[in-house]
Amino acid sequence: MSQSINNFIEAVAKRNPNEPEFMQAVKEVAETVIPFIEENKKYEGKMLLERMVEPERVIMFRVTWIDDAGKTQVNRGYRIQMNSAIGPYKGGIRFHPSVNLSILKFLAFEQTFKNSLTTLPMGGGKGGADFDPKGKSDIEIMKFCQAFMTELSKHIGADTDVPAGDIGVGGREVGYMFGQYKRLRNEFTGVLTGKGISFGGSLIRPEATGYGDVYFAQSMLATKGDSFAGKTVVVSGSGNVAQYATEKATQLGGKVVTMSDSSGYIYDADGITAEKLAYVMEIKNVNYGRISDYVTKYPNATFVEGKRPWEVKCDVALPCATQNELNEDEAKTLVANGCICVAEGANMPSTPEAMHVFQNAKILFAPGKASNAGGVATSGLEMSQNSLRLSWTSEEVDERLKGIMANIHAACVKYGSDTNGYIDYVKGANIAGFVKVADAMLAQGIV
Ligand SMILES: NC(=O)C1=CN([C@@H]2O[C@H](COP(=O)(O)OP(=O)(O)OC[C@H]3O[C@@H](n4cnc5c(N)ncnc54)[C@H](O)[C@@H]3O)[C@@H](O)[C@H]2O)C=CC1
Numbered sequence: 001m002s003q004s005i006n007n008f009i010e011a012v013a014k015r016n017p018n019e020p021e022f023m024q025a026v027k028e029v030a031e032t033v034i035p036f037i038e039e040n041k042k043y044e045g046k047m048l049l050e051r052m053v054e055p056e057r058v059i060m061f062r063v064t065w066i067d068d069a070g071k072t073q074v075n076r077g078y079r080i081q082m083n084s085a086i087g088p089y090k091g092g093i094r095f096h097p098s099v100n101l102s103i104l105k106f107l108a109f110e111q112t113f114k115n116s117l118t119t120l121p122m123g124g125g126k127g128g129a130d131f132d133p134k135g136k137s138d139i140e141i142m143k144f145c146q147a148f149m150t151e152l153s154k155h156i157g158a159d160t161d162v163p164a165g166d167i168g169v170g171g172r173e174v175g176y177m178f179g180q181y182k183r184l185r186n187e188f189t190g191v192l193t194g195k196g197i198s199f200g201g202s203l204i205r206p207e208a209t210g211y212g213d214v215y216f217a218q219s220m221l222a223t224k225g226d227s228f229a230g231k232t233v234v235v236s237g238s239g240n241v242a243q244y245a246t247e248k249a250t251q252l253g254g255k256v257v258t259m260s261d262s263s264g265y266i267y268d269a270d271g272i273t274a275e276k277l278a279y280v281m282e283i284k285n286v287n288y289g290r291i292s293d294y295v296t297k298y299p300n301a302t303f304v305e306g307k308r309p310w311e312v313k314c315d316v317a318l319p320c321a322t323q324n325e326l327n328e329d330e331a332k333t334l335v336a337n338g339c340i341c342v343a344e345g346a347n348m349p350s351t352p353e354a355m356h357v358f359q360n361a362k363i364l365f366a367p368g369k370a371s372n373a374g375g376v377a378t379s380g381l382e383m384s385q386n387s388l389r390l391s392w393t394s395e396e397v398d399e400r401l402k403g404i405m406a407n408i409h410a411a412c413v414k415y416g417s418d419t420n421g422y423i424d425y426v427k428g429a430n431i432a433g434f435v436k437v438a439d440a441m442l443a444q445g446i447v
């Protein structure tokens with residue numbers, strides 16, 4: 001690593017102690033973007049990356065609410081307003097007990113580059129709370145969402161900052177937060193995306209991240225003259241992204257054999273068909289249950305407790321659960337088992353060591369900021385529809401999503417191809433994402 005990269009990382013680490021996930025994301029970007037800055041005088045000496053790693057604003061707040069037993073509960077809420085150079089802050093809200101400043105800053109930093117890649121006018125943001133939705137009643141979820149929005153509403157707006165869902169926040173939670181915002185502000189605006197269809201949501205937004213991930217993988221496979229047809233696919237997670245990645249990979253002729261949650265994974269050698277996926281959706285979206293329930297209905301499948309699915313032989317891997325869920329040894333196993341393509345549906349699911357294994361093996365590897373950008377891109381389309389007070393059809397939104405994913409792929413190829421034809425999608429995504437934000441920052445002066 002060059003001295004300038006080392007110096008940069010050391011300075012950021014000193015300023016942000018105890019933030020390992022944030023530093024992991026910063027390091028990955030610095031390693032590819034600093035050499036690009038040094039080769040392009042227009043960007044040199046302008047402190048652009050130094051400014052990008054410093055959030056424009058961090059909001060931390062107390063969230064108090066009363067549970068079903070009448071006991072007062074206290075949580076911590078956050079919103080990271082990372083970068084608004086190219087549009088209003090935009091990014092999801094995560095409710096999970098692991099949520100802390102480091103995780104949300106890494107997500108907001110990644111989001112800035114990802115949103116830039118979509119080519120839509122959206123800056124980077126992320127938020128959440130250390131609230132654990134597991135085991136909570138519907139009323140408790142509503143009370144928490146209302147308490148959270150009571151404070152958050154002071155800092156967001158349709159032209160300022162537009163949150164959406166992430167882990168632990170789906171259509172139900174977005175609906176409760178939207179209702180509370182409307183009550184407090186007495187305005188019906190597109191302040192959140194991922195809304196229900198009856199109150200300004202966009203068709204295809206629920207599907208968009210998973211579908212987009214598979215469209216991106218399809219473009220990657222096409223560079224080798226290949227496709228999903230007949231491929232064995234391993235998916236991790238069983239939430240929003242995993243469900244629709246499974247659906248689209250199956251529709252394109254792949255056979256998805258695993259899904260998982262934090263308790264373990266299910267392996268179904270016959271493939272998770274549309275009918276079986278409908279049962280996963282019932283387990284996860286209606287009953288808020290565990291993936292192990294799958295084997296009670298489909299006993300030919302097995303549940304492997306406490307393990308992740310990367311030991312299962314596959315052609316394509318789609319990590320769709322959470323950060324750092326795929327380590328170096330697991331990456332080696334995937335490569336040794338013949339995996340040819342990894343497209344991240346989650347944010348930063350591969351550790352840096354795992355990423356290097358994929359890159360050294362020269363298999364197709366896409367970082368989440370490129371391959372999972374379909375979700376936020378479709379949120380951008382929801383914002384456009386809200387502004388126009390129009391609703392587009394599923395076909396229209398899906399076509400736009402496909403076009404956006406193809407353009408992101410092309411941008412990665414443009415900035416990530418080496419002289420031997422190998423496409424470094426990490427480098428490509430980081431540089432392409434950087435350029436648009438950097439140009440806007442340069443044009444707007446030192447602000
Ligand atoms: N929902 C969206 O539109 C987008 C989501 N993402 C990312 O995709 C990933 C999944 O998010 P969603 O599907 O929306 O969330 P979700 O809440 O619907 O599902 C999360 C899934 O991850 C699993 N999970 C969570 N923590 C885990 C752990 N420690 N070990 C194993 N599994 C774990 C859960 O069991 C669940 O299956 C996250 O990294 C998120 O940031 C990225 C882009 C957009």
Ligand SMILES: O=C(O)CCC(=O)C(=O)O
Pocket residue numbers: 090091092093111114162163164165166193347372373375376377379
């Ligand atoms: O749709 C959005 O605004 C947020 C999506 C998101 O959180 C992500 O891309 O990680």
